[in-house]
Amino acid sequence: MKAFKGNIVYTKVPQSFEIAEQSYILVDEKGRIECIAKELPDGFDPNNTEDFGNQMIIPGFTDLHLHPNQYPDNGLGYDLELMEWIEQYATPVTELYREEETARKILSKFVEELWRYGILHSVQFGALDYQTNDILFELMIQSGLYCYLGKNHTDYKKDKHDVETTQESMQTALALIQKWEGKSDRVHYIMTPSFAPGCTEEIMKWTGDMARRYHMPLQSHLDENVKEVSMVLKRFTDCRNYAEVYQKNKIFGNDIKTIMAHCIHTTEDEIQALRYSNVFVAHCPHSNCNLGSGIMPVRRYLDSGIRVGIGSDISAGHTLNMMDNMRAAIEMSKILYVEEGKAPLSVSEAFYLATKGGGEFFGGVGSFEPGYLFNALVVDDDALAPLQKHTAADRIERFIYSGDERQIKRRFIEGQEVPRPFFGHKGGRHEDF
Amino acid sequence: MKAFKGNIVYTKVPQSFEIAEQSYILVDEKGRIECIAKELPDGFDPNNTEDFGNQMIIPGFTDLHLHPNQYPDNGLGYDLELMEWIEQYATPVTELYREEETARKILSKFVEELWRYGILHSVQFGALDYQTNDILFELMIQSGLYCYLGKNHTDYKKDKHDVETTQESMQTALALIQKWEGKSDRVHYIMTPSFAPGCTEEIMKWTGDMARRYHMPLQSHLDENVKEVSMVLKRFTDCRNYAEVYQKNKIFGNDIKTIMAHCIHTTEDEIQALRYSNVFVAHCPHSNCNLGSGIMPVRRYLDSGIRVGIGSDISAGHTLNMMDNMRAAIEMSKILYVEEGKAPLSVSEAFYLATKGGGEFFGGVGSFEPGYLFNALVVDDDALAPLQKHTAADRIERFIYSGDERQIKRRFIEGQEVPRPFFGHKGGRHEDF
Numbered sequence: 001m002k003a004f005k006g007n008i009v010y011t012k013v014p015q016s017f018e019i020a021e022q023s024y025i026l027v028d029e030k031g032r033i034e035c036i037a038k039e040l041p042d043g044f045d046p047n048n049t050e051d052f053g054n055q056m057i058i059p060g061f062t063d064l065h066l067h068p069n070q071y072p073d074n075g076l077g078y079d080l081e082l083m084e085w086i087e088q089y090a091t092p093v094t095e096l097y098r099e100e101e102t103a104r105k106i107l108s109k110f111v112e113e114l115w116r117y118g119i120l121h122s123v124q125f126g127a128l129d130y131q132t133n134d135i136l137f138e139l140m141i142q143s144g145l146y147c148y149l150g151k152n153h154t155d156y157k158k159d160k161h162d163v164e165t166t167q168e169s170m171q172t173a174l175a176l177i178q179k180w181e182g183k184s185d186r187v188h189y190i191m192t193p194s195f196a197p198g199c200t201e202e203i204m205k206w207t208g209d210m211a212r213r214y215h216m217p218l219q220s221h222l223d224e225n226v227k228e229v230s231m232v233l234k235r236f237t238d239c240r241n242y243a244e245v246y247q248k249n250k251i252f253g254n255d256i257k258t259i260m261a262h263c264i265h266t267t268e269d270e271i272q273a274l275r276y277s278n279v280f281v282a283h284c285p286h287s288n289c290n291l292g293s294g295i296m297p298v299r300r301y302l303d304s305g306i307r308v309g310i311g312s313d314i315s316a317g318h319t320l321n322m323m324d325n326m327r328a329a330i331e332m333s334k335i336l337y338v339e340e341g342k343a344p345l346s347v348s349e350a351f352y353l354a355t356k357g358g359g360e361f362f363g364g365v366g367s368f369e370p371g372y373l374f375n376a377l378v379v380d381d382d383a384l385a386p387l388q389k390h391t392a393a394d395r396i397e398r399f400i401y402s403g404d405e406r407q408i409k410r411r412f413i414e415g416q417e418v419p420r421p422f423f424g425h426k427g428g429r430h431e432d433f
Numbered sequence: 434m435k436a437f438k439g440n441i442v443y444t445k446v447p448q449s450f451e452i453a454e455q456s457y458i459l460v461d462e463k464g465r466i467e468c469i470a471k472e473l474p475d476g477f478d479p480n481n482t483e484d485f486g487n488q489m490i491i492p493g494f495t496d497l498h499l500h501p502n503q504y505p506d507n508g509l510g511y512d513l514e515l516m517e518w519i520e521q522y523a524t525p526v527t528e529l530y531r532e533e534e535t536a537r538k539i540l541s542k543f544v545e546e547l548w549r550y551g552i553l554h555s556v557q558f559g560a561l562d563y564q565t566n567d568i569l570f571e572l573m574i575q576s577g578l579y580c581y582l583g584k585n586h587t588d589y590k591k592d593k594h595d596v597e598t599t600q601e602s603m604q605t606a607l608a609l610i611q612k613w614e615g616k617s618d619r620v621h622y623i624m625t626p627s628f629a630p631g632c633t634e635e636i637m638k639w640t641g642d643m644a645r646r647y648h649m650p651l652q653s654h655l656d657e658n659v660k661e662v663s664m665v666l667k668r669f670t671d672c673r674n675y676a677e678v679y680q681k682n683k684i685f686g687n688d689i690k691t692i693m694a695h696c697i698h699t700t701e702d703e704i705q706a707l708r709y710s711n712v713f714v715a716h717c718p719h720s721n722c723n724l725g726s727g728i729m730p731v732r733r734y735l736d737s738g739i740r741v742g743i744g745s746d747i748s749a750g751h752t753l754n755m756m757d758n759m760r761a762a763i764e765m766s767k768i769l770y771v772e773e774g775k776a777p778l779s780v781s782e783a784f785y786l787a788t789k790g791g792g793e794f795f796g797g798v799g800s801f802e803p804g805y806l807f808n809a810l811v812v813d814d815d816a817l818a819p820l821q822k823h824t825a826a827d828r829i830e831r832f833i834y835s836g837d838e839r840q841i842k843r844r845f846i847e848g849q850e851v852p853r854p855f856f857g858h859k860g861g862r863h864e865d866f
Binding site: 074075076077078079286289290292293294295318319327328330331332334335337338339344346347384390394397398399400401402404 | 507508509510511512719722723725726727728751752760761763764765767768770771772777779780817823827830831832833834835837
């Protein structure tokens with residue numbers, strides 16, 4: 001048993017923070033939280049205590065949706081809209097990965113960035129090809145971070161970015177699943193049909209069958225852009241809405257743990273479908289702005305009991321800084337407040353989405369309630385201090401509004417510190433450490 | 434004559450970047466730019482050359498609207514709306530400044546932050562009291578940065594935050610003007626009536642008279658919040674709109690160089706008035722989101738030929754990072770694009786607002802055209818590099834989307850490097866240097 005002492009901040013429910021100043025989190029041998037206490041239990045060995053002083057201890061972040069292979073394009077091309085952006089940025093970037101050494105360098109840096117930003121859990125939308133995903137599985141397992149990662153299926157012939165046949169698409173996924181699924185308790189495969197406009201019905205059905213047969217989750221995109229929606233409705237004339245395409249092909253929740261990214265232009269029927277099918281929604285506010293997609297009705301989803309987490313959506317989103325992504329979620333919700341009178345996200349709600357909300361997709365992470373894993377960050381917010389004393393409630397708000405990765409000093413998974421992954425390459429942001 | 438070499442990036446017009454890779458900026462003894470050239474002129478003394486290698490040289494930023502004394506509240510209270518936020522945050526914070534030593538510490542830190550974020554020019558909405566403004570004038574002059582700063586007038590009796598009579602309000606301003614105006618070429622006084630709901634007509638008229646008599650500019654707030662607007666229309670029943678209150682009291686542009694912050698809920702008549710009166714508008718996108726105020730119609734203003742700059746609006750806005758403020762301006766404009774079809778701000782337009790747009794209020798800063806002052810930043814964006822070569826156009830976009838103060842390595846004003854202001858106090862963000 002270990003005890004970690006500090007100013008403990010987390011959310012059980014979206015509506016409010018749970019705050020225990022100068023308290024202990026007691027963690028068992030398997031890294032599970034026993035309880036939070038003001039004092040150590042009688043007879044507790046003080047050598048098993050780590051005291052973080054005035055720092056804050058918060059749950060590690062979950063990034064529920066991002067595209068690792070787009071990482072080199074981060075911060076580029078945002079004068080374009082979705083379809084143009086895919087053509088001019090998201091597609092050409094895949095060329096970079098042809099050479100294994102380059103692919104390894106870029107992906108190593110990406111994995112280090114996840115660590116740096118305290119993204120202990122991520123759901124990654126993989127590349128199309130075998131090699132990029134293969135390297136990434138290896139690096140993610142090496143890092144000690146949690147993730148789901150899956151090969152992106154884009155086999156629809158009318159899509160000009162198509163680079164694989166349905167058969168190749170299946171074979172690539174099967175090879176990755178065979179090699180990597182079951183190799184690690186922390187890194188798992190997720191079936192990943194790109195989105196309706198990029199998939200044959202055959203591949204959609206197949207990803208669903210695979211997910212059910214091997215108890216794997218599934219991720220895709222839904223209702224991101226109005227042009228995309230009309231493209232879908234034109235092709236699938238038998239479906240009344242976009243979600244129905246996924247329902248018809250049996251890849252929409254229910255017996256599969258499913259994430260749908262974006263969900264901006266959802267109809268009332270689709271919202272009900274998300275709810276009844278128990279689908280997780282990945283809210284990607286920066287991406288939705290950058291590509292001019294629109295504002296996701298996050299309050300509508302929370303009110304409907306739909307499970308929501310935050311996605312950086314790198315590189316349509318421009319930052320892995322989850323505080324910045326929380327701020328963006330709040331800001332977007334405030335626009336809907338002004339325009340439609342919908343209650344905006346509070347600071348605690350945004351924090352919940354980035355910790356427990358997305359963490360529920362993994363299960364047992366993102367909170368400090370008993371039984372949750374101690375997957376946690378230690379935050380030194382002294383550099384944000386304003387020369388006046390503040391409560392922990394003020395400090396967490398300030399960290400969310402003014403913070404970045406510099407304040408994240410330590411990272412723990414299952415009660416053990418996660419060292420900085422280092423794969424031997426130099427350059428880029430590394431100098432900043 | 435001096436020459437600075439690097440990758441030179443600036444905007445003449447909002448529509449596009451001017452980019453001169455690996456070129457020289459030639460600067461005369463007074464710090465004015467002669468020209469940009471690929472090669473040094475014959476006979477130019479190479480000892481007068483500074484080579485920044487692969488770094489970018491960009492104009493220093495202008496923050497057209499911020500409240501220095503609210504700086505300790507930065508990142509706090511954003512679950513509240515404007516009027517509640519003023520009561521619970523903006524007003525109580527003034528207590529901190531009663532003790533001179535504390536005031537000096539906080540304000541020193543604030544001035545260092547301006548330097549750090551490359552805000553070489555700022556228009557500061559001062560405190561109500563003499564001492565806070567007095568210290569800030571001293572520190573700003575010491576820093577070598579450009580600014581306008583004025584004592585905030587809030588003398589309207591029905592305003593419960595009122596702490597001064599009209600007479601006191603005038604006397605405080607007069608004392609500050611007498612002591613500080615004319616003391617420095619870089620730091621000037623600006624008449625600062627708070628906003629219509631907080632001012633008597635007497636003080637509004639008086640600030641206008643003072644501005645005209647002593648050739649000082651003037652700043653205030655306009656149309657930030659719908660409740661504020663209706664409060665104004667209820668009190669000034671003879672005015673058809675908010676701007677007319679300022680017009681009637683002769684503090685709205687024309688013969689006074691004027692900034693109006695926010696300008697969100699402007700009517701068509703007010704937009705015409707802003708244009709005909711030649712008023713500068715300070716666009717504060719983060720603040721407008723944080724306080725649930727709304728989205729400023731920036732495209733409408735640019736199309737109308739109204740002059741616009743960007744304001745961080747600390748601490749209703751949460752960051753002095755001008756890249757973050759540019760990103761926010763673009764993101765907000767993209768929401769209006771989705772909702773109203775208005776063309777969103779491009780990356781170059783946002784950069785223009787933060788450099789030349791706001792710089793025009795000072796005159797001769799914010800661009801690298803001949804005759805402009807070399808008030809510039811040197812940006813090392815290596816840490817943002819993605820392991821692939823990019824053009825300068827890509828690099829400036831990436832800096833705007835992914836950058837922060839860490840990449841700003843050098844700051845120049847009038848051709849001279851500005852050293853980090855250091856006022857002898859420790860703590861806070863200082864350790865990060």
